Amino acid sequence: MLSITTLLFPACPDLLLEEITREGQTLFLTVRSSKKAMACPDCAKVAAKVHSRYPRTLADVSLMDYAVRLRVQVRRFFCSNPACARKTFAELLADLAVAHARRTNRQASRLRAIAKELGGRPAARESENVLMPVSRHTLLRLLRCTELPTAPLPRVLGVDDWSLRKGQTYGTLLVDLQRHRIVELLPDREAETLEAWLAAHPGVEVISRDRAGAYAQGARKGAPQAQQVTDRFHLLLNLQEALKRLFERKQEALQEAAQQHGFLKPSTSSDGPAEGLPLNPTPLTPTVIGKQARRARRLKRYEEVMQLHEQGASQVRIAALMGLHRDTVRRYLTASSFPEIMRPGKRSRLDPYKKYLQQRWAEGEQNVKHLLVELRERGYRQGETIVYEYLRTLRKPPEGMDASEVQKKTTVHSAAQRALSAREAAWLFVCNPQKLRLSQARRLDHLRVTHEDLGLAYQLAQDFRVMVTRRQAPVLGRWLEEAKASGIKELQSLATGIYRDFDAVRAALATKYSNGQTEGKVNKLKCIKRQMYGRAKFDLLRQRMLLRA
Numbered sequence: 001m002l003s004i005t006t007l008l009f010p011a012c013p014d015l016l017l018e019e020i021t022r023e024g025q026t027l028f029l030t031v032r033s034s035k036k037a038m039a040c041p042d043c044a045k046v047a048a049k050v051h052s053r054y055p056r057t058l059a060d061v062s063l064m065d066y067a068v069r070l071r072v073q074v075r076r077f078f079c080s081n082p083a084c085a086r087k088t089f090a091e092l093l094a095d096l097a098v099a100h101a102r103r104t105n106r107q108a109s110r111l112r113a114i115a116k117e118l119g120g121r122p123a124a125r126e127s128e129n130v131l132m133p134v135s136r137h138t139l140l141r142l143l144r145c146t147e148l149p150t151a152p153l154p155r156v157l158g159v160d161d162w163s164l165r166k167g168q169t170y171g172t173l174l175v176d177l178q179r180h181r182i183v184e185l186l187p188d189r190e191a192e193t194l195e196a197w198l199a200a201h202p203g204v205e206v207i208s209r210d211r212a213g214a215y216a217q218g219a220r221k222g223a224p225q226a227q228q229v230t231d232r233f234h235l236l237l238n239l240q241e242a243l244k245r246l247f248e249r250k251q252e253a254l255q256e257a258a259q260q261h262g263f264l265k266p267s268t269s270s271d272g273p274a275e276g277l278p279l280n281p282t283p284l285t286p287t288v289i290g291k292q293a294r295r296a297r298r299l300k301r302y303e304e305v306m307q308l309h310e311q312g313a314s315q316v317r318i319a320a321l322m323g324l325h326r327d328t329v330r331r332y333l334t335a336s337s338f339p340e341i342m343r344p345g346k347r348s349r350l351d352p353y354k355k356y357l358q359q360r361w362a363e364g365e366q367n368v369k370h371l372l373v374e375l376r377e378r379g380y381r382q383g384e385t386i387v388y389e390y391l392r393t394l395r396k397p398p399e400g401m402d403a404s405e406v407q408k409k410t411t412v413h414s415a416a417q418r419a420l421s422a423r424e425a426a427w428l429f430v431c432n433p434q435k436l437r438l439s440q441a442r443r444l445d446h447l448r449v450t451h452e453d454l455g456l457a458y459q460l461a462q463d464f465r466v467m468v469t470r471r472q473a474p475v476l477g478r479w480l481e482e483a484k485a486s487g488i489k490e491l492q493s494l495a496t497g498i499y500r501d502f503d504a505v506r507a508a509l510a511t512k513y514s515n516g517q518t519e520g521k522v523n524k525l526k527c528i529k530r531q532m533y534g535r536a537k538f539d540l541l542r543q544r545m546l547l548r549a
């Protein structure tokens with residue numbers, strides 16, 4: 001049968017349990033070592049002559065509903081080696097507790113785990129719950145002195161900043177993008193700090209960073225051999241910022257669009273033409289806008305190809321200059337006119353499920369949430385919006401109201417009449433037009449159609465978005481030239497910025513690495529920071545992040 005000592009102290013086979021007493025909710029276990037002799041820590045000669053004994057109390061992990069304390073009789077030995085400088089030494093309880101500790105190793109490691117997960121105060125409360133009560137100071141001290149796991153040197157490094165105090169103090173997060181691990185937290189976002197880290201951790205081959213100048217400089221100096229890659233998401237943010245500045249300059253256009261939009265009649269209204277109709281009587285849907293933009297882009301490309309051809313450039317040369325496939329160039333040159341793309345009608349991913357939805361609807365199940373659950377069970381993996389929209393078509397109007405009235409009601413409610421902010425307008429310009437709601441598409445449409453420069457800005461913005469999201473590196477040069485030639489100063493200055501960082505931006509459009517993962521880790525960090533009520537000290541945050549990396 002298992003002896004109780006082995007059961008209670010599996011890591012310390014030499015321990016003898018002598019007595020168990022209970023005081024309130026605490027069990028006191030009196031233990032001693034059964035070893036007859038001990039090696040001197042200085043000279044390693046085995047000593048058996050006991051000088052004295054003294055008691056040591058250690059807090060241990062709890063047992064059932066009891067807190068547990070160990071009372072250990074520690075012996076002091078005489079060193080038997082006359083040549084040794086040490087006369088006496090206390091026996092070590094190495095597997096049980098480190099010298100001078102007030103708790104066993106296993107209790108310390110449990111408390112560390114709690115502190116790692118919960119931080120200061122919540123961890124202190126939890127330590128009471130698990131009958132190992134300690135103060136938050138003790139927990140934080142344990143956390144601070146926890147040894148960090150040694151991570152292998154990263155080859156592909158993600159760099160991003162995070163705020164220790166919003167708008168005041170920033171730090172830097174380094175992520176191993178191949179191993180999906182946080183590598184380090186730096187206390188600021190200065191070039192020198194990153195440079196020093198890179199110099200001390202050689203071997204980084206790719207550095208994915210945002211377009212902040214400090215990281216570019218730090219990376220160049222600290223790891224000159226590494227390929228720098230800007231983050232695609234940040235590129236889109238830069239575009240959005242540029243557009244926001246553009247709209248701040250064009251406030252009157254936004255005001256005007258809002259007024260126009262207020263007069264918009266719902267498109268399905270049965271009323272005849274009335275005053276205040278929109279400039280374009282058939283409002284463009286997002287899909288149509290997207291199509292138009294793509295067609296315009298292709299047409300422009302086609303015209304450029306033809307122009308180069310007339311100037312005598314070969315097909316190969318045109319392909320290289322334009323960043324097009326040679327087959328595309330050949331197709332353009334052999335076509336009698338601009339080749340339109342004919343696509344079959346687009347099928348909805350909901351199509352296979354429509355019959356089922358109709359059937360359930362007819363059976364009386366008209367709860368959208370329930371129906372969604374049923375669709376998911378049947379393998380539907382797409383978004384909820386198209387389900388909602390499809391079900392709306394199945395819904396009969398309430399009695400006493402005909403369909404056009406329902407439509408009118410919903411349209412009027414959803415069409416806010418206040419002017420868009422510059423930020424909102426910028427977002428509309430950057431967004432994938434397929435993802436816009438109809439009311440958004442209408443506003444966007446108005447802005448594009450009534451202002452020539454905004455129309456051009458929109459086209460450039462969409463070209464940029466497509467180039468970045470589809471990683472079309474060969475197109476970058478041409479986009480920059482178009483932006484330069486656009487006469488829109490905000491986009492010109494964006495282009496200037498990109499020229500300055502050209503290699504890294506081009507790399508961003510040519511590699512698969514992005515900082516998305518790094519940003520995910522930044523969110524995790526924010527979460528932990530919030531848990532510590534935003535008062536987290538840098539070293540503790542670093543410790544917690546790296547321990548759970």
Ligand SMILES: [Zn+2]
Nearest residue numbers: 040043079084
């Ligand atoms: Zn000795």
